[in-house]
Amino acid sequence: MYATLRRKVLTMELAPGAPVSENELAAALGVSRTPVRESLILLAEEGLVQVFPKVGSFVSRVDPVRVADAQFIREAVELTALDDLPSVLDADVLAALHANLDQQDRAGIGLEEFFALDEEFHHGLLQLSGHGAAWATVSAAKGHLDRARRLGLGEASPPAVNAGQHRAILDAIVGGDVAAARAAMRTHLRAVFDDVERIRAQSPSLFASNDGSTPVRRNVVTWD
Amino acid sequence: MYATLRRKVLTMELAPGAPVSENELAAALGVSRTPVRESLILLAEEGLVQVFPKVGSFVSRVDPVRVADAQFIREAVELTALDDLPSVLDADVLAALHANLDQQDRAGIGLEEFFALDEEFHHGLLQLSGHGAAWATVSAAKGHLDRARRLGLGEASPPAVNAGQHRAILDAIVGGDVAAARAAMRTHLRAVFDDVERIRAQSPSLFASNDGSTPVRRNVVTWD
DNA sequence: CGACCGGTACTTGTATACAAGCACACGCAC
């Protein structure tokens, strides 16, 4: 239930700014308001939707501030994790990472498929350092970032480029060069972040306005 | 509602392992099951309670793995933030931090009062680097850590020691010595973490058992 | 005496009904 809604938001099936009525969703999904409402609460917790009491719930616009925050947290965690790499890497995780990269290199890979592999790859990297459990926190904070990435990917940073950066990171890790791994990771993470402003200029309606004005009902994003 | 329950869990008023029945809480707090249930869902999200469908909800035992994770995330975020300190610090935030430290130094400060000041201090440090919004994520991941701290504080790491470490951090920051600030911060954060194992030996029933056995109803922690 | 089987009392999960409140549209007065 929650996973379904989260996916709809992350894949932009529910556009930023769009109203998400509990009644409407409940009817559409064939369940009661209760589970829908509980899912919405969770989504609100990670900032993907905004709930205005007695007014309505809306899909959050992509907030550059939150994107920057997610970026910072992710960078901090993933870079710091590299410092904790053990001298001998876990063979199973390593094999999974290499298999993952091979799949990323496959021609004609879909966008959503690539995203799933990307998630798995970064999670695996954290596992290599023994901090796999921290991925949950990173993942939760990463919602806004992911939406921005989906807007940017396929244009400035096609999957092939990302796959290449992934391989550079893993190669540096396997080679034992932590400094190189950190540099590659930083380059990779920043590449995503640098696209946000460009996207913002392209589709400003998807982003939060500068002032903190409360959204009104008519203020709906239509996929023009 | 959620804040009330969270406080009860963090202050150990609701002991780890204790059952938290929705009906019972609703009756005790004079509200319906619905708001209690929604609060419990949020608490479960941050790992403070565990919900076993059709069985019951229980306050999570302190999980050393999760404590270590929270520690790692916190260390990663707060140390990395120090690298982003601007050349000129925000005067207002700085003043608030100094005022905070003065309050920490007050004699006869209560434990809960100190905790609130500690939260405020670390949040302020993040604001100094322009990453104040990241505190929400750190705070959410920090639940397990906080419970462990409450167990340890007043014994091995009395408030006075922590206050001193806080001052060392801020002094290094004001002095522009990022390396010293990092060192002081690391010392401070590690001091908390190093106590966990000792506490565990002292009150093992408050911690998660090694095996992942599902708790049964009779398995209740009584404050012996 | 020990093992097994069923009833009971509790749990959470879901659906529904009611309460309270805000935004918008319509109509009226100026």
Add this chain to the structure above:
DNA sequence: GTGCGTGTGCTTGTATACAAGTACCGGTCG
């Protein structure tokens, strides 16, 4: 034409009723 007041329809928040399932207790049988 313009501004204001009121009614209506929607929203979320809360309370309650029902459904489904599990653990425990006690009786019964071997």
